[in-house]
Amino acid sequence: MTTPDQLLQALQTEIEQNNYGDQPAELYEPIRYIMSLSGKRLRPLMTLMAAALYTDDWQKALKPAHAVEVFHNFTLMHDDIMDCAPLRRGQPTVHEKWNANIAILSGDVMLVRAYDLLLDVEGNHIKRVLTRFNDTAAAVCEGQQLDMNFETRWDVTEAEYLNMIRLKTSVLLGFALELGGIVAGADKEATTLLYQAGVSMGIGFQLKDDLLDVYGDPARFGKQVGGDIIANKKTFLLIEALERAKGLTRKQLDDWLDEKDFDKEEKVKTVTDIYDSLKIRTFTEQKITEHFDQGFDCLERLKVDPTRKKPLLSFVHQLVEREN
Amino acid sequence: MTTPDQLLQALQTEIEQNNYGDQPAELYEPIRYIMSLSGKRLRPLMTLMAAALYTDDWQKALKPAHAVEVFHNFTLMHDDIMDCAPLRRGQPTVHEKWNANIAILSGDVMLVRAYDLLLDVEGNHIKRVLTRFNDTAAAVCEGQQLDMNFETRWDVTEAEYLNMIRLKTSVLLGFALELGGIVAGADKEATTLLYQAGVSMGIGFQLKDDLLDVYGDPARFGKQVGGDIIANKKTFLLIEALERAKGLTRKQLDDWLDEKDFDKEEKVKTVTDIYDSLKIRTFTEQKITEHFDQGFDCLERLKVDPTRKKPLLSFVHQLVEREN
Numbered sequence: 001m002t003t004p005d006q007l008l009q010a011l012q013t014e015i016e017q018n019n020y021g022d023q024p025a026e027l028y029e030p031i032r033y034i035m036s037l038s039g040k041r042l043r044p045l046m047t048l049m050a051a052a053l054y055t056d057d058w059q060k061a062l063k064p065a066h067a068v069e070v071f072h073n074f075t076l077m078h079d080d081i082m083d084c085a086p087l088r089r090g091q092p093t094v095h096e097k098w099n100a101n102i103a104i105l106s107g108d109v110m111l112v113r114a115y116d117l118l119l120d121v122e123g124n125h126i127k128r129v130l131t132r133f134n135d136t137a138a139a140v141c142e143g144q145q146l147d148m149n150f151e152t153r154w155d156v157t158e159a160e161y162l163n164m165i166r167l168k169t170s171v172l173l174g175f176a177l178e179l180g181g182i183v184a185g186a187d188k189e190a191t192t193l194l195y196q197a198g199v200s201m202g203i204g205f206q207l208k209d210d211l212l213d214v215y216g217d218p219a220r221f222g223k224q225v226g227g228d229i230i231a232n233k234k235t236f237l238l239i240e241a242l243e244r245a246k247g248l249t250r251k252q253l254d255d256w257l258d259e260k261d262f263d264k265e266e267k268v269k270t271v272t273d274i275y276d277s278l279k280i281r282t283f284t285e286q287k288i289t290e291h292f293d294q295g296f297d298c299l300e301r302l303k304v305d306p307t308r309k310k311p312l313l314s315f316v317h318q319l320v321e322r323e324n
Numbered sequence: 325m326t327t328p329d330q331l332l333q334a335l336q337t338e339i340e341q342n343n344y345g346d347q348p349a350e351l352y353e354p355i356r357y358i359m360s361l362s363g364k365r366l367r368p369l370m371t372l373m374a375a376a377l378y379t380d381d382w383q384k385a386l387k388p389a390h391a392v393e394v395f396h397n398f399t400l401m402h403d404d405i406m407d408c409a410p411l412r413r414g415q416p417t418v419h420e421k422w423n424a425n426i427a428i429l430s431g432d433v434m435l436v437r438a439y440d441l442l443l444d445v446e447g448n449h450i451k452r453v454l455t456r457f458n459d460t461a462a463a464v465c466e467g468q469q470l471d472m473n474f475e476t477r478w479d480v481t482e483a484e485y486l487n488m489i490r491l492k493t494s495v496l497l498g499f500a501l502e503l504g505g506i507v508a509g510a511d512k513e514a515t516t517l518l519y520q521a522g523v524s525m526g527i528g529f530q531l532k533d534d535l536l537d538v539y540g541d542p543a544r545f546g547k548q549v550g551g552d553i554i555a556n557k558k559t560f561l562l563i564e565a566l567e568r569a570k571g572l573t574r575k576q577l578d579d580w581l582d583e584k585d586f587d588k589e590e591k592v593k594t595v596t597d598i599y600d601s602l603k604i605r606t607f608t609e610q611k612i613t614e615h616f617d618q619g620f621d622c623l624e625r626l627k628v629d630p631t632r633k634k635p636l637l638s639f640v641h642q643l644v645e646r647e648n
Contacts (some may be wrong), residue, residue, distance in 0.1 A: 021462065027469040078432060082425040101406040105427060105465055108402060109370055111435055112461045117456055126450050131444055138345065139435045144471060145351040148425060 002058065004315050011041055014062045015069065020113050030094045030106040030112070034073045037089045042319070043176040044069040049312040050180025050194050053304045060122075061183045064129070067117035068176045071133075074110035075140055076234065082148065104215040108265030110259055111137075121183055129182055136175040143168025150234050154242065161239045162203065170202025188303055197298035201316060205289035210235035211284050214272055222324040232257055235289070237280050241271075244278045292320050326382065328639050331372040333371045335365055338386045339393065344437050344528050354418045354430040355437070358397045361413045366643070367500040368393040374504025374638040377628045384446075385507045388453070392500045395457075398434035399464055401427055406472065423517075425596035445507055451504055460499040467492025474558050478566065486527065494526025513624055521622035525640060528615035534559035535608050536647065538596055546648040550592030557583050560611070561604050565595075566600045616644050 015035060017072050021028040044065035051061035079085075080093040081103050085091060095103035115135075121129050146164040177194035186194070212221055213228040214237055228235050245253050253274050256267055275281060299313060345352040352575050368389035375385035403409075404417040405427050411417060438457075445453050470488040473479050496558060503516040511516070536545055537552040538561055552559050577598050580591055591596035599605060623637060 021466075024469045025474060026473065027466060078428055082428060102469075103471075104402055104406060105469055107434065108432075109462055110464045111432065112465070115454065116458045116541060119451060119458070123451060126454075127443060127447060130439065130450075130454070134436050134440045135445070138433055141433045141436070142345075142348060142351060145348045145426075145429055148429075149348060149350065151449060205538050 002052055002311075003093055004049065004311055005044065005046060007052070007058065008041060010059065010062060011044050011048060011065060011069075012038070015245065018066070021109065026098065026102055027106055027109055030077070030098055030102060031048045031070075031073075031110055033097070034088070034094055035070070037091050039089060041069060043072055045315070046176040046198065047180040047183075047266050049315060050177045050186075051311060053179075053225045053308055054181065054184035054186045055209065056189075058180075058184070060184060061180050063117045063120035064179050064183050066177075067114045067120075068110065068172070068179065070117060071114040071137065072172060074107050074114065075144070077110065078106040079144060082144070091123040105280055111309065114235045120296055125182055125286075129179060132175060132182075138172050139167045139171045140169075141169075156234060156239050156242075158236070158239060158243060161234070161236055165201060165236075165284050166203055167314040169206050170199045173202035173205075174198030174283075175204045187266055190304075193302055197295045200295035200298065201319075204288050204295060205319065207236050207284060207291065208320075208322075210237055211281070211288065214275065215242055217323055226264070226272070229271045230264050232236060237284055238285060240280050241278055242278075249274060326376055326380075326634055326635075328369065328373065331376065332365060334386060335368050335372060335389060335393075336362075338390050340389070345433065350422065350426055351430055351433055353432055354401070354422055354426060355394075357421070358401055358412070358418055359394070363394060363413060363416050367396055367423060367496060369501040369639070370497060370522065371504040371507075372430070373639060374439075374501045374510075375508040376512075377506075377632055377636060378505065378508035378510045382504075385504050387441045387494035388503050388507050389500075391438045391444075391457075392496070392503065394441060395435055395461065396496060398431050398438065401431040401434065403468060406468070449506055453503065456499060456506075457501065460495050463491045463495045463531075465609070468560070469605045480558060480563050480566075481562060482560070482567060485558070486558055489560075490523060490527055490532040492522045493530050495515065497526035497529075498522030502599065514628075517622045517626055521619045523623065524615045525621035525643075528612050528619060529643065531560050531608060532644075532646075533620065534561055535605070535612065539605055540601065541647055544647045550588070550596070553592050553595045554588050561599055561608055563606050564607060565599055565602055568604070569598065573598060573601065637643040 015038075019028065020031045020035075024273065047065035047068055048058050048061050051065075052058040076088060077094050081090055081095045081100050086096050087091050091097075092104070094106060096108075106118065115130070118129055118133060143164055143166070146160075147168055150164065167238070174195040175198070177198040178191045181191040181194045213233075213235065214226065216225050219223050224230075227233075228238070232238075241253060242250075253271070255269055256262070259267070295316070298315075299309070299316070304311065343352065343390075344355045344359075371389035371392055372382050376382040377390075382543050400412060403426050404412055405419045409417050410420055414423075417427070418430060419555050422468065424429075439454070442457060443450065467488055467490070470484075471492055474485075474488065498519040499522070501522040502515045505515040505518045537559065538550065540549050542549050551557075552562070556562075558608055565577060566574075578594070580586070580595055585589070619640070620637075623633070623640070626633065
């Protein structure tokens with residue numbers, strides 16, 4: 001049985017062996033740079049693990065998995081421009097280290113390179129893989145646009161928020177799993193379940209991100225607890241609070257959202273108290289569990305030998321239980 | 325025999341029937357907008373004409389041709405951000421009419437939609453078409469990056485400039501013709517000739533653009549003659565002049581390039597005189613003819629019935645002879 005560590009090692013080698021292109025250096029160096037700020041390689045690992053459910057020759061999923069990681073980093077490069085983000089994984093973003101034009105153009109080439117890597121799948125899978133990838137890529141852009149639209153709106157509903165995170169982050173996790181299945185020759189029922197598992201898990205992960213930003217253990221969370229509250233970020237918790245808060249509570253919440261000059265600690269404490277009074281924490285935890293359960297249910301329903309399924313299940317369990 | 329007008333009509337219908345997507349509107353409206361600022365549809369027409377050389381069923385090249393036009397307009401949308409261009413075909417650019425973030429993200433979706441449209445080719449052509457398209461798309465980005473790099477360099481050589489315009493504008497014309505051939509089932513020799521014809525013609529067109537900007541007939545040119553000189557744009561003519569001018573002439577040229585406060589008419593006249601003294605016009609005309617001849621030579625060598633070849637040849641002849 002191949003372990004997740006072996007898959008990750010093979011993936012890192014696959015990524016390091018590709019230089020994406022040579023000249024002009026301004027175009028390709030930023031791609032190598034952002035790809036080297038290695039995150040957790042969550043998405044391509046999902047592709048490899050899904051492939052390993054159905055074949056011992058999971059190596060044939062390496063380039064498609066790499067494509068998913070390149071695409072993900074392309075979206076980060078362009079999103080960072082749009083969000084004026086100075087840092088990515090603790091390092092300067094591409095538009096800061098170089099400039100916005102280079103970040104636009106390097107990102108464009110990354111998207112092309114993702115398609116290049118996808119073309120490595122067997123001929124009889126190309127059209128299906130690319131059709132699904134196109135749908136996913138367009139959905140991710142739609143999610144990013146909705147996220148930007150939400151910045152200036154104060155009446156975003158829970159349903160709208162869930163739809164936004166489904167598009168912006170979850171469909172790519174769904175596609176990552178589905179892709180592994182397709183490449184490994186899984187049947188339609190299986191690839192549909194893999195996709196649904198990824199989407200449900202993805203929504204769960206994003207809601208958990210939102211939750212940990214407020215209720216995470218400061219010793220384990222890794223970044224400042226309350227950052228989203230300080231920045232008025234429209235998270236699931238804030239949207240729920242805006243939907244539920246009435247009368248004086250709503251006025252108090254609105255005042256904190258409007259206040260430009262505030263003590264950060266005081267704002268975090270007060271808004272957290274408001275969330276508590278509205279039972280936002282329990283409700284969010286329920287929603288998270290709901291989505292994770294849906295995801296696990298899909299994975300359970302895969303007709304795969306249980307010992308074969310174990311690595312993927314325990315990998316996903318680890319992700320579900322993380323506190324940072 | 326299908327006429328170029330019929331091809332253009334079918335193409336316009338194909339383009340108008342596609343709305344590229346619905347929600348969020350901020351993402352898809354800019355795509356419809358830029359596609360409606362209809363330019364000459366030169367590239368997709370080339371695809372259709374190349375297909376019509378080999379099949380009466382040129383309709384099957386409509387979506388691939390549309391893909392080429394969507395890709396071209398994607399590059400315009402992103403290039404306009406990078407160049408801070410306020411106008412495109414006399415109308416506000418997307419980043420002016422909306423904003424830069426929307427122009428980045430709409431452009432990204434356009435690239436995805438171009439791939440969608442390309443997937444319409446027959447299954448046995450998909451991998452070849454996409455591989456060639458990926459090469460082309462990456463080359464176009466490389467050309468744009470080189471063009472930006474050249475802005476701050478004063479030692480660009482003729483060879484470097486020709487390589488830049490080959491990448492930035494010509495390979496897409498080559499691909500447009502090649503694509504029509506592939507879709508229509510032309511053999512490898514034919515598709516290679518079509519590609520080479522497009523690349524050579526494309527270089528000729530760009531050099532002619534550079535030439536007309538200085539030596540065009542003001543009554544027929546449509547925009548201000550001398551615009552490139554006023555803006556110090558690094559055209560083939562300026563690069564040749566910088567390579568050739570010595571002593572006092574070079575000093576005079578450098579002074580005009582450095583001068584911030586000048587009479588536009590005087591600058592255009594003096595720099596044109598310098599070009600004349602260095603025989604830049606004749607040399608550029610020779611280069612243009614050389615590239616057009618190479619292009620026509622490739623088209624001549626296509627083993628296609630002469631009557632069938634006539635519409636494409638006369639269309640290209642018209643382009644070659646245009647004065648605006």
